[in-house]
Amino acid sequence: MKYCSIGEAASKLNIPESTIRYYEKKGLLPLMERDGAGRRLFSEDQMALLETVMRLKNTLMPISKIKQYVDWVIEGSSTNDRRLDMMTKHKQAVLAQIALMTESLIGIDVKIARYTKRKHEEKEGLE
Amino acid sequence: MKYCSIGEAASKLNIPESTIRYYEKKGLLPLMERDGAGRRLFSEDQMALLETVMRLKNTLMPISKIKQYVDWVIEGSSTNDRRLDMMTKHKQAVLAQIALMTESLIGIDVKIARYTKRKHEEKEGLE
DNA sequence: ATACGACTTAAACCTTGGTTCAAGTCAACA
DNA sequence: TGTTGACTTGAACCAAGGTTTAAGTCGTAT
The missing domain is CATH 1.10.1660.10 (Multidrug-efflux Transporter Regulator; Chain: A; Domain 2)
Known part of the structure; x- marks a missing residue:
């Protein structure tokens, strides 16, 4: 060790x-x-x-x-089931968080596309 | 409106x-x-x-x-490029965060598997 | 012998991201 | 007319998650 x-x-x-x-x-x-x-x-x-x-x-x-x-x-091992339960629920929460971030990223990508377009076309616009 | x-x-x-x-x-x-x-x-x-x-x-x-x-x-539109730059970098940061969470989840899954196994086999063990 | 680098502690301090509170305004309804 | 309900404000309050500071202890290299 x-x-x-x-x-x-x-x-x-x-x-x-x-x-x-x-x-x-x-x-x-x-x-x-x-x-x-x-x-x-x-x-x-x-x-x-x-x-x-x-x-x-x-x-x-x-x-x-x-x-x-x-x-x-x-x-100790008497808490095995509680740990399993906590980790299982936590995993679901993390997956939900990842899903939220992934979905929010879509909206951000829309902005990136718009800003990129404006950059090359010299266009204007709010936001 | x-x-x-x-x-x-x-x-x-x-x-x-x-x-x-x-x-x-x-x-x-x-x-x-x-x-x-x-x-x-x-x-x-x-x-x-x-x-x-x-x-x-x-x-x-x-x-x-x-x-x-x-x-x-x-x-206004004079900041278009800075906004594009910020959003592009932010997107990369978010993807990195998602990657970190996804990788950490793998380690958590290992625990879930172990706890699940113990639950059915009545085994013991640390962590 | 001494000075340096890596470590120790408790306590104070800090930022972030809100929430809660007290006191007040206003429109609509009974 | 008065009493709800939805709103307003500034200030106080809070928890989370550290970071920083001050003062001290070691072991080792010079």
Whole structure:
């Protein structure tokens, strides 16, 4: 088992160290190990958890909900069904968000087309 | 030309009236017309602008940037190229965001599969 | 020995994106 | 006439998600 420092963890996942400390304070990274000088040691399991946290964050899950998930992970296998339920619902929410963005992009594309046309035709128009 | 009230605008776009007032205060809805009693009147052009604002918001553009866009719309056709540039870059950013979410979803799907398996097999395991 | 870089903490600070509140105006209806 | 309902305002309030700061501790390279 290899351990890494907060600096290594931060640059691997391309996030500020301050964010990792903030996440730990918020309870998203429980049971962190430390070396003799009090520095955080990230085991491979902790790195995997941090990656999971980042995946949830990247899909716009709020911190409070990520914390609920992590709490269930710590609580153990009795929470398996609740985690399954949360992840399933979250997936649906993410798909809905992607659908919303995709549809909104269509309207944006219309503008891009219009602006492009005007650019080449030297036309005018509102918006 | 039909006009609609803030209440009608809000329920058409399914957002709170308070949000529309907030957007106006932030400069996202300039040149708003009013009736004799000071109530906002949304023309079809204003509704179209509000819809554009909502599309940008739905694709996670910050208020400050939406305001820049609206300012350019008001400034007129001399800003056509800047608007084209902004929308083109925004589209790329949105596609990147969708890609990030889609990729993160893969990791989430792995968990869903694992939790589903455990549910039926009564297995144990961390995370 | 000392100075540097990487780390630690708690607390203060910040921006974003609204929501809520209190007090008031107005039109229409009973 | 008075009382709803839909609107107005500015200011206060709020939560989320970090970031920054100040002061300190190590281990190592010079």
